[in-house]
Amino acid sequence: MSLQEEVEKIEKQFEVSPELLEILTNHFIKLADIGLNTQPGEHSLGLPMIPTYVTKIPNGREKGVFLAADLGGTNFRVCSVTLNGDSTFDLVQTKSKIPEDLLNGTAKELWSYLAKKIGKFVVEQHPDQCQRATNDDDHFKLGFTFSYPVNQTALNQGTLLRWTKGFNIQEVVGTDVVAELQKELDLGEIPVKVVALANDTVGTLLSHAYATGCSTNYVKQGDSVIGAIFGTGTNGCYLEPLENIGKLSDDYVSQLKEQDATHMVINTEWGSFDNELKYLPNTIYDENIDKVSPNPGYHMFEKRVSGLFLGEILRQILVELHGKGLIFGQYATYERLPHRLRTPFELDSEVLSHIEIDDSSHLKETELSLLQSLRLPTIEEERLAIQKIVRAISRRSAYLAAVPLAAILIKTKALDGYHKEVEIGVDGSVVEYYPGFRSMIRHALSLSPLTADGERKVHIQIAKDGSGIGAALCASTVV
Ligand code: BGC
16 A cells, blocks of 8 residues: 555544534433433443532632642642632742653652642742731632542542543542642641632633623523633533432532522533443554553543644554555664654644644645654655644544534533523633644534534633633632
């Protein structure tokens, strides 16, 4: 087979047809309903659909100074957020790249690293208040954004179900992440109280609602607003009427209703959609990635969509094409290939984003990008092939990304009603920086059962720094 024929074969495997979009959307709705009615682990096929204990969405009038700590896939951020009460905020933050050895280290190392960073930040940013904070009441309130699947049991309580993305510290699984962080803060005599735990998607939804300041109407009308992340990982949350959340006890629901609550934000953990691969497209490259991941068999949707995996899919394909003698002929064997090309997860999705839109003559930009990132020299024919493959990988990712959005909008009947429009707040490196990602999502929405008519009524907006501000907003609800 020629290089061109082989590339066409690969492109075919990455296609997501409108028929498949429909099947996947319906399947998502079904698994979401199962998840709402079963406890974690009880029905392995249903989506996790984790209640977040957030029943109020901000309206833009919240005020005060709150801290937020945000442990994501790549960085740890500590922020001090001043909510001005008019949909605006001021943010001071420090950001540190999570050290590699922490990802596989001990629980103690993780929590003490986070506590120290928080301690250093409060001393630097709020020195006066630190001196005064002698009793619990003077402690700073902190919202903790923890972007991993947690079985949340209260606003400030939740046990880690499993790690995703790069982390793999087994001792943390099954422990209460708020209590563990608090323990280290107390040991370090850091005057901070962790009052709320929020998934990054919940933070994104809340900060988007705060910034747009229109959310109370949405809740009253039972409308749907989604918060979603398409970055290192992917996930989304939305508002579900309380009576549909079968996994909450009847007593608890009545209690919430007495307090005038009508909805609760549900963290879908859609990275785990269709773990059994009933309908998700599956290639040998996806299978290889799953095998070497710390959570084989889980987060199968995420492994096809999110930034952590896009580069690795491409790397797998390049190695395979080389093995077939179709590219990089200057390297006689696999062992001779540049070390970086042989290293799993070395190829960053940022490199793909450059190749995606390269329109320079002879694809010079691509040549440079591959040289810089992988130390890999290429000829034009190879670069043309690589660009096609990159575009197939990103298109599949964005088309699949449209599935949960379409499904949730349909399930919640969000677009029913005269001139009804909805807002989706999104955050994450892929949706923010990958060229064309949002328009590809939109295109897929129009091909999905939502139809072009529905797609026009959906607004996808970047909720910048959403997870940090959202965690501060969660903290602001605790009196
Ligand atoms: C985690 C989610 C998180 C998402 C986006 C996934 O790997 O399971 O909890 O929201 O990444 O950061």
